[in-house]
Amino acid sequence: AQSVAQPEDQVNVAEGNPLTVKCTYSVSGNPYLFWYVQYPNRGLQFLLKYITGDNLVKGSYGFEAEFNKSQTSFHLKKPSALVSDSALYFCAVRGAGNNRKLIWGLGTSLAVNP
């Protein structure tokens, strides 16, 4: 069964430092992986996805994610964090079958301190 895990409930980083939000997955077949961000009192926004090809995927707002097949990970990264990056981040994987379902992680709250 498809599953995704975000091992950290909260990540704290100083502004200007690099940030990493972790995600690991378990899938049968090829993984289709996604990152979303949710700012306070807003809906989720799509950041980036991995389907195939380069292991480093670039997305919105300067975020990128590194796909690692051997470690079954898809960590979200940004070279220099901004206070405005403080939000809730969700990792997701495409579900099995044809029901157009995404399997979601529990979310990681990122706090960027000035």
Add this chain to the structure above:
Amino acid sequence: DTAVSQTPKYLVTQMGNDKSIKCEQNLGHDTMYWYKQDSKKFLKIMFSYNNKELIINETVPNRFSPKSPDKAHLNLHINSLELGDSAVYFCASSQLRTSGSYEQYFGPGTRLTVT
């Protein structure tokens, strides 16, 4: 132009009442979803429609009934509201791409408070 819109944004009602939330998308997508996000921010899929056909129907009380009059609209009707129904409800839409990917696009949410 708003891609996925929901009305109302806030809904405060009493236990036992019946209420509806409406969703519209102008992205031309063929699949729409309802999610519930609880106070711990966990996202739970409730229903999904593809071309007006119900394709996901998770374990949800039958007080919740979705309805999709056309591909661009998905409504959620809730009967006999309970305190535990208080949450933020998100609508989303997606389109299957030739790559096999179907990233979802979310509405702003409807915050339902049952008193």
